[in-house]
Amino acid sequence: MSFTPFLSSLGWDEAWASSFISYAGLEPGRVARVDRGRCDVLTEHGDIQAGWRGAPPSAGDWVALRELPDGGHQVAAILPRRTALVRGGVARESRGGLSGDSQGQLLAANVDVVLIVEPASPDTGLARIERLLALAWQSGATPYVIITKADLAADLPGLLETVTAAAPGADVHAVSAVTGEGIDAVRALATGTSVLLGPSGAGKSTLVNALAGEDVMRTQEIRASDGRGRHTTTHRELVMVPGGLVIDTPGVRRVGLYEVEEGLAQAFADIEDLAAECRFGDCAHTAEPGCAVLAAVESGDLPERRLTGWRKLRREAEWMASRTDARLRSERTRRYRLTTRQSRRDRSS
Structure with missing residues (x-):
C-alpha cells in the first residue's frame, strides 16, 4: 500500500502499510466516529460511512474497507491494534460486596497519548485521576494529567503538588483556555494520536478547540453555580489538530477497571x-x-x-x-x- 500525505497525517506508516498487504483490493481508512451501527471513516478519497459485521470498530481503529455493489461500504477487517484503552463496567460496593457489570468496553484504539483532564476546583478528583491513570498505563499509551481552568484555582501551585503526588510517573500540566496558559505545552505533548478522558464539564472539548486553533467541537457556557461547563459531547470522535489527532470522549462519572x-x-x-x-x-x-x-x-x-x-x-x-x-x-x-x-x-x- 503506497503512502499519501493525507494517510500519513492520519498516522499511517510503514508498519501499518506492511500489515495491510494481505488486504489487496481494499481501501485503508481510520475510524473517526462510531454511531448506531455505522462508522465514519477517514480515507484519502474522503469521509466514508460504513457498516460492519461482528465486533464493532472503535474511534482510532485502522480498517480495511470494501465497496459494496450498491455503492455503500463495509468494514472488511480491523487491523491489529497497537494500543487499546478499555474500561470495565462499573462495580458498586454494597453490604453484600461488589456487584455490577464486568464487561469490557473499548474506548479508543491506537492512541499514543492519554490526556487525563480534571478541572481545577476545591473538589478536584484525585481518586478519579488514579483510576483513569490505571486504565491509561494499562493501554500502553503515555498518560499526562491536565488540570484545566487554571485561572479559577485559588492555590494552583498547591493543587499541582497534590495532584503530582497522586500521579507518580505522569507529568502534570495546568492550562487555561481563557488566558492561554499551558496550551502550547499541551500541544507539544499531543503528538501522534491523543485521547482525552475526564468528567463532564472538565473542559475537554474546549481544550480540543484550543489545540485545533478553531472551534471543531461544540461547547456550552460555564455554569455560574460551580464554574463547570455543561457537557455536550455524546460520542467519541477523532479530529485532526495541528501536529496530530485528538479523540474527544463523553464525560465519565464512573469508569470500571478491566484487566489492569x-x-x-x-x-x-x-x-x-x-x-x-x-x-x-x-x-x-x-x-x-x-x-x-x-x-x-x-x-x-x-x-x-x-x-x-x-x-x-x-x-x-x-x-x-x-x-x-x-x-x-x-x-x-x-x-x-x-x-x-x-x-x-x-x-x-
Whole structure:
C-alpha cells in the first residue's frame, strides 16, 4: 500500500502499510466516529460511512474497507491494534460486596497519548485521576494529567503538588483556555494520536478547540453555580489538530477497571516501591509486622488516602477478573452444550 500525505497525517506508516498487504483490493481508512451501527471513516478519497459485521470498530481503529455493489461500504477487517484503552463496567460496593457489570468496553484504539483532564476546583478528583491513570498505563499509551481552568484555582501551585503526588510517573500540566496558559505545552505533548478522558464539564472539548486553533467541537457556557461547563459531547470522535489527532470522549462519572494489573502497579508505583521493603513478600499492608507501606503512612510519607484508594481499586480489579473468568467458563459450558446437542441430532438423523 503506497503512502499519501493525507494517510500519513492520519498516522499511517510503514508498519501499518506492511500489515495491510494481505488486504489487496481494499481501501485503508481510520475510524473517526462510531454511531448506531455505522462508522465514519477517514480515507484519502474522503469521509466514508460504513457498516460492519461482528465486533464493532472503535474511534482510532485502522480498517480495511470494501465497496459494496450498491455503492455503500463495509468494514472488511480491523487491523491489529497497537494500543487499546478499555474500561470495565462499573462495580458498586454494597453490604453484600461488589456487584455490577464486568464487561469490557473499548474506548479508543491506537492512541499514543492519554490526556487525563480534571478541572481545577476545591473538589478536584484525585481518586478519579488514579483510576483513569490505571486504565491509561494499562493501554500502553503515555498518560499526562491536565488540570484545566487554571485561572479559577485559588492555590494552583498547591493543587499541582497534590495532584503530582497522586500521579507518580505522569507529568502534570495546568492550562487555561481563557488566558492561554499551558496550551502550547499541551500541544507539544499531543503528538501522534491523543485521547482525552475526564468528567463532564472538565473542559475537554474546549481544550480540543484550543489545540485545533478553531472551534471543531461544540461547547456550552460555564455554569455560574460551580464554574463547570455543561457537557455536550455524546460520542467519541477523532479530529485532526495541528501536529496530530485528538479523540474527544463523553464525560465519565464512573469508569470500571478491566484487566489492569500492570496499570494499577504503575498508577501506584509509590506503594509498589514501598512494598518491596516489607518483611513479608505477600504482605497485604493491613496489620502485618514490618510493613513498609503502613510505616510510611504512619510517618506521613505516604498519604493514607493513597493506601485507601489502592485497596479499593485492587478489590474492584480482582472482582472484575473473577467475574470475567466466571463469564468465560459459562460461555465455554454453553458452547459445549450446544455442540453436544448438535452432535446428538446429527447421529440420530
